[in-house]
Amino acid sequence: MADSQTAPLEPITAADGTPLKKKLAQALFRSRVRAVSLVVPLFAFVMASFVIPIFALMWQGVYNDRFSSHMPNLTEQLTMWDGLTEPNEIMYGALVADLTTARANRTIGRVATRVNQEYPGTRSLFTSTARKAKKLKPPFKESVIKTNKKWDNIEVWQAMKITSQDLTPGFYATALDGRYTVDQGFVRQDENRQIYVKLFWRTMLISATVMGLCLLLGYPVAYLLATLPLRTSNLLMIMVLLPFWTSLLVRTTAWIAILQSQGVINDLMVYIGITADDARFSLIYNMTGTIIAMTHILLPFMILPLYSVMKTIPPSYMRAARSLGATPTMAFIKVYMPQTIPGIGAGGLLVFILAIGYYITPALVGGQDGQLISNMIAYHMQKSLNWSLAAALGGILLAGVLVLYWAYDKVIGIDNMKLG
């Protein structure tokens, strides 16, 4: 006994002599590697085909080198220029040189479109001057202004100075209904060009309305499904799952057929006599149609999480409350509802997050006042080809969604997501 008290404790070893702690650490490391290697293929795939593309697009929202890459000399001059004094002969010389090269390389159109985004009306100025640029002789300032008086306007030069900057906050400024100018920094956009902030608010409003309606309609149904015996509830569940599994376009088409002014509901109203034939309700191609269609499509996303939470609530709680003297209403409000809060949170956040990103339904049934921000993003990607502005709008939307996603994770937890 005296030996074991005075001698230093020997580390326990495994059969082959290595200390057990080390062996344990090695085994743990190996099993970690195994776990990680199972995840790595998918992780790499998601990174390459999802995360990196989105980052690449977002980068376009702040970085646009169209002007500087095609008009190098002028960019150099503009960086040195202060933006307020009148442009000098050297700058005009650089302009002519660059216009000549750009016309020869057929890149002038890209430059012109870029500046036009900043200062509308300048596109034809660039293309027409570029056509004549080769023949211009010094002093360039005089000859350029003789070709077109607009060059004498300092705002054109200020617009060029802004577009010559590769890293620019201009697109985000436009996305928030502002403009980034050389002399005054950020200013608000002209009143009759302000649409984006309004669209963001409208998207939030419609999504919140849809979330509220889904909650209102989904809660009773989920409660019914959770409390009925399993056989009946499974049968009724089909009515929830069938829309969930049906194609989105099929459902939207069906709503067009039902809600249009020559459609099922209006025909029914005229038949019953609620409304006259030429005063049919306008239920589609406006905000009403968007809200109805979106509620229908997102309702299963509210019902399923609520159902899975409600299923875990034992009925004995309600009975206990009743036995202690509570009225049914009181028991429901004070005992049952608080237990369903996680389900409400899960369903509500899920519906809201899905709603603010919706594109198809507003595009088909929204008309003019049911358009959401995602329709604007698609418009800039496909029609006006202003990818940088689309990226800026998308960036703001993404930031909002990520904040909500983080909130969802904190409140419910990603790994607790159930799909019924």
Next chain:
Amino acid sequence: MSGLTKKIIAIAGASAFVSGAAMAADLTVVSWGGAYTKSQVEAYHKPWMAKTGKAIVSEDYGGGIAEIKAQVESGNVTWDVVDVELSDAIRACDEGLLETIDHSILPPAPDGTPATEDFLPGTLHDCAVANIVWSSVYAYDSSKTRNWNKPTTMADFFNTKAYPGKRGMRKSPKVTMEFALIADGVPVSEVYDVLGTEEGVARAFAKLDTIKDDVVWWEAGAQPPQLLADGEVVFSTAWNGRVFNAKNAEGQSFEMVWDGQIYDLDLWVIPKGSKNKEAALDFVAFSTATEQLAAQASWISYGPARASSEARIGTFHSDDSINMAVHMPTAAGNFKNALQNDFEFWADNADQLNERFNAWLSK
């Protein structure tokens, strides 16, 4: 692996082989669909296929240069010839997305006039060759009984007192704003000058405000005849060829009002990097020859872009009693108060006016 899994993989592989195999076509020609594509298939595609023995695949698209841009920038160009609006052709050419077309390959007129003189002014560009002249007008359904006087001017479109009911308009500032100014009394020769000023834009929006609540906005060319037939609207702006077709091929009783028409061109372009460039150029030259342009006029009421074709315009393909010449946008009776779409103006101002239009719409 279980037997079932093996079978699934076999089926997937087989279907991959069958469906994934690219359909080799000698030429892919893209256009707007519906009656217009049909007129091209009959007048251009079939004769060309008979002449060269090659196959053409015909695709539809909705306009705009987004797909062309995507294909050219990704290096995977599957479209060989595309029918585009003038403003899109200019824009795409600027961005370097199109092949240049040497006008010397275009055949001369039968009387020997070289192509460069035979084509109407403004129809030949570096990267594009025009095929038709089309027009935006407005139409109404005369079978729906009303006690109206027949509408004859653009101002009537905006007159909700004499002509109550909903109107269809294209959901785009192009054409819509010019119509508003014409209806407000601006002479056609001054429309673009007025529209280029701040007051002019405000004036156009003010005029549109007078009917804003009654407007149903359409986006696709096939919608106006649908809206008129359904009775959703009493008037609708539309493309003249579609209205003509609904009237004569589908038996609807639509009438058009030519006053204030805004005419424009459609052109053939070849995306840069097309894999069948030789065949594409041959097709463009063939389809814009005098005979072919006159032939398409017998299928749809769009004017040919060559002067020599005007004399050869015949009758409607399925009804000999209809003389197509009077239904062209350029026919004397229809051309009295016409405006040509100014593509330079729109290339400059489309972005800005689109924003203002969207802002106005969402008020």
Next chain:
Amino acid sequence: MAKLPPYTSTGEYIWHYVYRSICGLIFLFLIMPIIVVLPLSFNVEPYFSFTKGMLNFDPAAYSLRWYEDILRNGMKAPDAPFDWAWLADTWNNGQWIRAIRNSFFIGICATLLSTALGTLAAIGLSRSEMPYRRLVMSILISPMIVPLIITAAGMFYFYSQVHLSQTYLGVIMAHAVLGTPFVIITVTATLVGFDKSLVRASQSLGAGAVTTFRKVQMPLIIPGVISGGLFAFITSFDEVVAVLFLASPEQRTIPRQMWSGIREQISPTILAVATLLVILSIILLTVLELLRRRSERLRGITSS
């Protein structure tokens, strides 16, 4: 309907039936569009509304012409006699037939890819020794949360740079990425109930890691894998935003074809296709239900 307990008051009786009717109305709201689509697809007129003939059940007001149009649309010679050449014509040129072929091809490939990668990842994530579990899980599930328009726009932009846009591979990759979150969620849910002692038992009987996986784990998690795979398949089959951006007209899928049909020419052929898709959904739902019952039997849980 279960009998109400004897202590229910009159108010509760009334509320009980009112409540059931409200729920009935909500169920009607849920199911109405699907029910409406079915008869409209048999309309003989090219309209989206019930004609008088249809309401009187007049047989002349019903027809199968839109179903025929699915086969005929796009054919070179639609009115030729019905023989092998006609079938070959519709197989090669029919627009809807091409869309159906594309949808299945892309759907099956994307499902295989996402199920394989997703199952492996879910198994890895379920191990407690996985580092940064929460973070990795959030990243892998994010395709379900990030607004689809941003995903599609980003993929369109990036894939164009790497020459993947307008190709089958690009669309399949996009759909696979969108489907994996579903696979991960369902397989993780199945693994939660998985008894780890089974693994230890099999290892103690001498099986290696791969054999244990194949013979012990897989059979028990197969229902989760298959239902995840079905979710992924439906996601790909129904997906239209990514296809709008990434696919050329050659790779059009059914939803893409429906989209251009709705925007450009409103033809009831879409309703015919919609009906067929609804029937497909019903079949898939039934498969899912049968799987669920099988897994319950395997685990020894009986339905109450």
